[in-house]
Amino acid sequence: MSDPVTCPICTMPEPLTTADGFECATCGHEWLGELSDGLDDVRDANGNLLATGDDVIVIKELKLDGKSGGVKSGTKVKGIRLVPGDHPIDGKINGRGILIKAEFVRKA
Numbered sequence: 423m424s425d426p427v428t429c430p431i432c433t434m435p436e437p438l439t440t441a442d443g444f445e446c447a448t449c450g451h452e453w454l455g456e457l458s459d460g461l462d463d464v465r466d467a468n469g470n471l472l473a474t475g476d477d478v479i480v481i482k483e484l485k486l487d488g489k490s491g492g493v494k495s496g497t498k499v500k501g502i503r504l505v506p507g508d509h510p511i512d513g514k515i516n517g518r519g520i521l522i523k524a525e526f527v528r529k530a
């Protein structure tokens with residue numbers, strides 16, 4: 423791993439190393455060293471942890487890359503999958519695969 427380690431809470435770089443991970447000198451958050459993809463800490467708009475296989479409800483109308491249509495608020499997405507990136511929720515709506523930001527959904 424060559425990426426610089428940053429605190430997942432406050433994003434400050436250069437955390438202190440501990441026996442099994444890191445501790446942030448700025449906010450005091452401690453986390454394990456293996457957690458590089460952030461997929462075990464994807465949270466919905468209410469701060470609930472999301473996991474692959476969860477059902478979620480879209481809480482904001484989403485536009486899909488300029489195409490007509492989009493996703494209406496209140497749409498349920500069943501059996502999501504978590505993927506790396508800033509749109510960590512991979513789901514299907516009406517047979518179409520889309521990626522959604524975690525802050526635009528809540529757990530169903």
Ligand SMILES: [Zn+2]
Pocket residue numbers: 429430431432433434446447448449450451
């Ligand atoms: Zn921190």
